[in-house]
Amino acid sequence: MDDSGTRGLELFPIAIGKYQHHEDLDVEAELGAVYGLLAGFGAASVDWDVPMGERDLTTVLDRLNSWAERATCASILYWVGHGWSNQSHATLAHSASPDPVELEGITPELMAYRITAREHADGDPKAWAMVVIDACRSARFVELLNRALDDRRGPRRVLLVGVSGTGSTTLGQFSHALGRALRDTFGAEDQINLWQLARELKLRLPEHSQVIPKNIADVALARRDLPMPVGNSLDVAIRLRHAMSQLPADEQRHFLPKAQGGELGELAWYFEGRAGQRREIVTWLRSHDRGMLVVTGRAGAGKSALLGNLIIHARPILRRALIDAGLTSRPAADEQPPDDVFTTAIHLTGLTTADLVTRIAANLGLPSPPVDVPISAKIQTLIDDLQGRGEPATVVVGT
Numbered sequence: 001m002d003d004s005g006t007r008g009l010e011l012f013p014i015a016i017g018k019y020q021h022h023e024d025l026d027v028e029a030e031l032g033a034v035y036g037l038l039a040g041f042g043a044a045s046v047d048w049d050v051p052m053g054e055r056d057l058t059t060v061l062d063r064l065n066s067w068a069e070r071a072t073c074a075s076i077l078y079w080v081g082h083g084w085s086n087q088s089h090a091t092l093a094h095s096a097s098p099d100p101v102e103l104e105g106i107t108p109e110l111m112a113y114r115i116t117a118r119e120h121a122d123g124d125p126k127a128w129a130m131v132v133i134d135a136c137r138s139a140r141f142v143e144l145l146n147r148a149l150d151d152r153r154g155p156r157r158v159l160l161v162g163v164s165g166t167g168s169t170t171l172g173q174f175s176h177a178l179g180r181a182l183r184d185t186f187g188a189e190d191q192i193n194l195w196q197l198a199r200e201l202k203l204r205l206p207e208h209s210q211v212i213p214k215n216i217a218d219v220a221l222a223r224r225d226l227p228m229p230v231g232n233s234l235d236v237a238i239r240l241r242h243a244m245s246q247l248p249a250d251e252q253r254h255f256l257p258k259a260q261g262g263e264l265g266e267l268a269w270y271f272e273g274r275a276g277q278r279r280e281i282v283t284w285l286r287s288h289d290r291g292m293l294v295v296t297g298r299a300g301a302g303k304s305a306l307l308g309n310l311i312i313h314a315r316p317i318l319r320r321a322l323i324d325a326g327l328t329s330r331p332a333a334d335e336q337p338p339d340d341v342f343t344t345a346i347h348l349t350g351l352t353t354a355d356l357v358t359r360i361a362a363n364l365g366l367p368s369p370p371v372d373v374p375i376s377a378k379i380q381t382l383i384d385d386l387q388g389r390g391e392p393a394t395v396v397v398g399t
Contacts, residue, residue: 112152
C-alpha cells in the first residue's frame with residue numbers, strides 16, 4: 001500500500017450557513033462533528049476567516065482557488081450548505097444565491113476546474129483528495145462533477161461523495177456514516193484503505209447518494225492517534241478506539257497524548273506519583289462550584305500530563321475502556337474526579353484571547369461573541385452568556 005498519501009491530512013471546509021434568500025443552516029455543528037472524527041488521523045483544519053454571511057460567489061471562488069493551490073498533502077474538501085438541481089443542471093449555493101439557485105452558484109464545471117488545477121499544482125505528486133458535497137440534491141451535482149472531470153481527463157486520485165440523493169440534505173447524515181465506518185468497521189485498523197472506506201460510506205449513506213472513487217485503491221488514511229494495546233482482543237481495541245473518538249478534538253490531540261505519558265509508539269498509561277496533587281485538585285473540584293484553580297510548575301514538570309490524567313478518569317467510557325484493556329487502574333476514591341466534571345477542555349497554544357473567548361462560547365453551545373468589538377466587550381458578552389446559561393461549567397485549559 002502506498003503510504004505516501006498519508007504523510008499529512010487537512011480538512012478544508014467550505015461551510016455556508018447564512019443566506020440572503022435561503023433558510024440558514026447550523027453547519028458549524030456538523031463541521032465540528034466531522035473534524036472530531038478526523039482528529040485521530042492527524043487532520044489539520046484550514047479555517048476560513050470570512051464571516052458566514054459574507055461567503056458570496058467572490059469569496060467562495062477565492063476559497064476554492066486557495067485549496068487548488070495547496071496540493072501539499074492529502075485533503076478532504078468538505079462543502080456543506082444548500083444546493084439545487086434539475087434533470088440537466090446542478091449548482092451549490094453561496095450566501096447571495098437566489099432561490100431557486102439555478103445557475104447562480106458554483107457549478108460542477110467550476111469545481112472540476114479547481115480539482116484539476118490542484119492536481120497540476122506544485123506539491124506532493126502523490127497527494128490525494130476527497131471531495132464531499134453535503135448539500136441538497138448533491139448526488140446529481142457529483143454525477144455531473146464526475147463527468148466534467150472525465151472530460152478533463154480526470155484527476156489521478158480523488159474520492160467524490162454526494163451525500164444526499166434527490167431530496168434535501170439532512171445535516172448529520174455524513175458525520176454519522178463516517179463515524180460508523182471509522183469506528184465500527186475500521187475501529188481496530190491503523191490504516192484504512194480509501195477505496196474500502198468509499199464502499200462503507202456508500203453502504204451507510206442514504207439511498208441514491210453518490211460515492212465515486214477514482215484511482216484511490218493504493219492510498220489510505222493513517223491514524224495519528226494513540227497506538228492500540230498489543231495482546232488485547234479485537235473487541236477491546238474497537239471499544240478503546242470508540243471511546244477515544246468520543247472525546248472533543250483538543251482532548252484527543254493534546255490532553256490524551258499527555259496523559260499517555262510515553263514516547264511515540266509506547267503505551268505508558270500508568271501515571272505514577274502526583275497522588276497529592278491529584279487529591280488536591282479532586283478535592284477542589286468536589287467542594288467548589290465557582291472560582292479558579294491554577295496548576296503551576298516549570299516547563300516540562302508534567303502539568304499537562306497531570307491534567308490529561310484527570311480528564312481521562314473523568315470520562316467514564318474512556319476510563320472503563322482503558323481499565324479493561326489493562327492500560328491503567330482505577331484511582332483511589334479521593335483521587336477520582338467526578339464523572340464528566342469537565343464541561344470542556346481547551347489547548348491554549350496558538351490561541352489569542354479573542355480566539356479563546358470564541359472557543360469557550362462555541363464549546364459550551366453559547367452564541368458567538370460579536371466580531372467588530374473590543375476584546376473587553378467580547379469577554380463581557382461571554383460572562384453574561386455564562387451567567388444566563390442556567391448551569392455551571394468547568395473549563396480546563398492547558399498549554
